[in-house]
Amino acid sequence: MVEHNYQIAKRYFSYEVLEEKLIHLIRAFE
Amino acid sequence: MKRIMTMLTQQQPHHIKNIGFISTRIAGTDGVSLEIQKWAEVLERNRYHCFYLAGELDRAEEKSFLVEEAHFEHPLIQQINNDLFGRGQRKGETSEATQKIKDKLKGALYGYVKKFDIHLIIPENALSIPMNFPLGMALTEFIAETGIPTIAHRHDFSWERPRFLINACVDYLNMAFPPYLPSIKHVVINSIASEQLSFKRGISNLVMMHLFPQGLSNR
Numbered sequence: 001m002v003e004h005n006y007q008i009a010k011r012y013f014s015y016e017v018l019e020e021k022l023i024h025l026i027r028a029f030e
Numbered sequence: 031m032k033r034i035m036t037m038l039t040q041q042q043p044h045h046i047k048n049i050g051f052i053s054t055r056i057a058g059t060d061g062v063s064l065e066i067q068k069w070a071e072v073l074e075r076n077r078y079h080c081f082y083l084a085g086e087l088d089r090a091e092e093k094s095f096l097v098e099e100a101h102f103e104h105p106l107i108q109q110i111n112n113d114l115f116g117r118g119q120r121k122g123e124t125s126e127a128t129q130k131i132k133d134k135l136k137g138a139l140y141g142y143v144k145k146f147d148i149h150l151i152i153p154e155n156a157l158s159i160p161m162n163f164p165l166g167m168a169l170t171e172f173i174a175e176t177g178i179p180t181i182a183h184r185h186d187f188s189w190e191r192p193r194f195l196i197n198a199c200v201d202y203l204n205m206a207f208p209p210y211l212p213s214i215k216h217v218v219i220n221s222i223a224s225e226q227l228s229f230k231r232g233i234s235n236l237v238m239m240h241l242f243p244q245g246l247s248n249r
Contacts, residue, residue: 013241019072021238022181025215026046026078026150029179 046179049073050081050148052139052169053155054102054162057088061240062155062185068241069152069183081146083138085162095145097138099131102161106131110163113198120198128164128202135168143178150179157208158184160194166206173211180214183238184223189230208233 011017051066070080080093085101087094098104102111106127113124142148151173156165173180188194188207197203208216208231216235218224224237 013239015068015072015241018069018238018241019076021236022069022072023076025181025217025236026049026179028215029150030046 046078046149048079048081048146048148048150050083050142050146050151052083052100052142052151052153054084054100054165055086056082056084056154057086065183065185065240066154081142081148083142093146095138095142097135097142099135100138100162100165104162107162107164111161114163114202115193115197115199117198118196124198128167131164132167132171135165136172139168139172143176148178150181152181152183154183155185157182157206157214158188159186159191160188160199160203160207163199163202163206166209167202170206170209170211173209173213177213180211182208182214182216184208184216184218184227184235187223187226189226 051070053062053066056063056066066082073080081095082089082093083095083097083100085096085098085104087096099106101107110124110128110131113121143151153169156162157169160166172178188203194203208227210231210233216227216233217238218227218235219238219240221237224235227233227235
């Protein structure tokens with residue numbers, strides 16, 4: 001169960017998820 | 031049509047390196063301050079430079095721009111809030127006080143962007159929940175006047191808090207909480223907020239949920 005929850009968190013709440021969305025958003029202005 | 035085409039061709043591409051966070055308080059362990067820290071970490075590891083404007087700050091001094099009236103606990107801001115909520119009609123003095131502080135804050139925003147050569151701003155909740163009306167209005171006018179690229183990060187909305195429902199400032203709320211301007215991209219923290227923002231204001235937006243601490247991505 002812990003591993004399952006960890007994988008969900010990693011998929012939706014990790015820095016990499018933010019990084020992908022945020023950098024894409026900033027580059028859309030350029 | 032010719033005028034629109036001329037405007038489009040005159041627009042310069044933005045080369046974004048310096049990013050300015052703006053909020054009422056960027057200090058301590060409240061949710062907005064913590065989230066700013068995480069966003070800044072992600073931005074800086076991608077070689078962006080981050081700066082901070084707020085009424086209370088605990089970030090590096092050389093990257094900080096303190097403006098006391100930006101704080102929601104500033105006595106003048108608290109007085110304005112007391113005069114605007116819990117009643118249906120606004121006094122002329124309250125409008126004057128709001129406009130006066132708004133103008134001062136707008137001047138500070140111009141100074142902040144100039145001082146750090148900021149290319150993109152990220153208002154953190156300052157254009158979402160009316161903790162500081164003059165700050166939200168100043169930001170809205172500043173963005174409308176400059177067209178600066180803006181990512182409005184929204185944690186809470188006024189319609190989520192019962193204490194804001196009876197008020198004498200529907201005009202201010204419609205203007206700045208949230209504003210609808212072409213250079214603003216809107217980010218919310220969950221799908222419910224996303225639906226409500228689209229439903230109530232017709233504003234399209236992107237969901238970026240709050241993050242787990244850094245350790246998660248290093249495992």
